[in-house]
Amino acid sequence: MTQPQGALLVGSVNYDDAEKTIRTAASILEGRLKRIPDGEVGKRFHWILFQPDALGETEGIERVGDAPIPVRGLDARPVRVADGVDPATLKIAPLGYAAAALESYEVFRRLREEGVVPPGVRFQVSLPTPLAVVGAFFPAEQRAAVEPVYRDALFRELDEILDAIPHEDLAIQWDNAVEFQVIERVEYRGKPGVEPWWGDVWEGLTARAAEQAGRVPEDVEVGFHLCYGDVAEKHFIEPKDAANLVRFANALFAASPRRIDWLHLPVPIERDDAAYYAPLADLALPADTELYLGLVHREDGVAGAERRIAVASQFVDEFGVATECGIGRAPEGTTEGILRTHAALARSW
Template sequence: MTSLPAVRGAHLVGSINQPTAADSLRIVAENLAGHVARYPDGEVGERFHWILFQGSKFDAVAGLERVPRDPIMLAGFDVRPLVLDGTVPAGELVFGPLGYAEAALAGYRDFKALREAGTIPTGARFQVCLPTPLAPLSVYVAPADRPAVYPLYAAAICKEIAAIAAAIPAEELAIQIDLATEFSYIEQVAMGARKPFPWFIEGLAEDADVPAETIIEAVTTMAAEVAATVPEHVELGFHLCYGDVAEKHFVEPADAGNLTAVANALSARVARPIGFLQLPVPIERDDEAYFAPMATLALHPETALYLGLVHHEDGTEGGLRRIAAARPALAAAGVEEFGVATECGLGRGPEDRMAPLLRLHAEIIKAASV
């Protein structure tokens, strides 16, 4: 007899190392159909490295210019920050299309064709993954100019959401909002050259010691403002993340405390339904201490919880250890069932790993139900 919470379903964070959106959708259908409710397009093409392609969108804005230094290349992208050049008032910056809506509409056409062919089951949703505005802004705008540029870029992200929601039927669409950069601020750990300064909290001195709770309140308020623009009947979800550079976190969380705090803050601040929430679990953590803070999870009743406990390195056995360690805390929180996921997207792993890793989700679900 399996003890509660039960394990049901899988969630894919977004990126999948396949050549095209159609290939990504097809490989999921062939290896995990029946366990996933949402099909991402794999974040293929220029989105392969998450937000780095957004640099060209900032470059196209009159009034912004790159700092005058040699390019800083990361995965083929120049990540030098931009600054206000004084030619356009900050409040009048105009961002063009950011590329998310264009990619979503193209991916949805592939999704619909595969569904009509019977490859993707009827009732599944097409999943679109978007960063919070904080993430690209933290990479591509110099710290001093972030407060001025943020409202304009946030408006551009919301415009992308509106375009996606206008073109894809609400009952066929899921929008996932990724919070990753937020955890660099919360943990006060640098993803780049310097410790991140939480500029979005008014009145702070540069050397201020800011409690994590204060940062969590601020970043979740910002994320909730974006989430509020997702139409009600479009499924909304959140992926919480500690990064994925060379399949490693930028810092390993001491436990799930900050993840739980962010999840609860989003649940409190987002008034509309939240369909799903995904939390990462490091491969080393199969101890109850890591999961203990999850006993205080206070999610919306409609929210499906997924734990990123699937790791290709230790397969079914490792997944089951982490499930066993998670169950007491989740039971204490009143969670009756949860699903499985990987910590982050699959796109940075080798292409030939994709099908076996997708099947591993199903194997863990089956083994956990015995």
């Protein structure tokens, strides 16, 4: 059985502050991490669920429904462009990604100066795709017009991060989850799935992913996290196999105007059968791209991950380990154990 090389923290970590996330990850996973995120702490604990609150600060965008939908201090109601407002004229309020990244980078930098974070480890910032936020929170009839406006706002946040953080310290991860709702055409929580608002599904997704990769300068690392969702540690649909993940990744590799530094693919907990992993044999992974398989699960720890590693090793020679999504919604008190599972499985770089 292949012993995995290195580990990846997908993004969210179930701690209250960035310092605890960075300190703990650096200590437990010493030598195994090339990048450390801040854990997506505070209002970012549930991925993009804080974005409606941010968007609600924009004149011309209103909340849908009269009563707030409270989720740990957030209002989960969707949003819409108000009647009579041209989406192209919207001046999107700050989205919160740049402010959070700059604040957490100062913690990262200080901990590196203290010797907690090893030299050469980068600060990882995870960003959603514009499609994700627009598809999740705006009504279907407004998505085509709103997407370029939100995209530009998110790219401004990225530019602010790029301007403030030294490029040799920085890694950007694009989180692709709603894309797989579009691909799989599934209902979610009894509601219709997200339908594409463009022509060919795969061409549209590939063009978006390539554009997102190209927005990151060559001297900043960029990675892609492919995901089937994570609400209450459950996917919105369990993939039949890794075929659509591989198809998406191969299209991205072919279209990207720059190097992709890492790729993360999820692995459901129950899949230790060859059928799930077989499509990995067709993954056209570039020589300079790291592959991480999200086969670490808190429920079955090292033993379960080793079963999945043994099968995956039949189809791909070299990969690192990760969870299938972030661990920000894992039960309280389980985070350190999950990190130690990564450490037990992966060899250092």
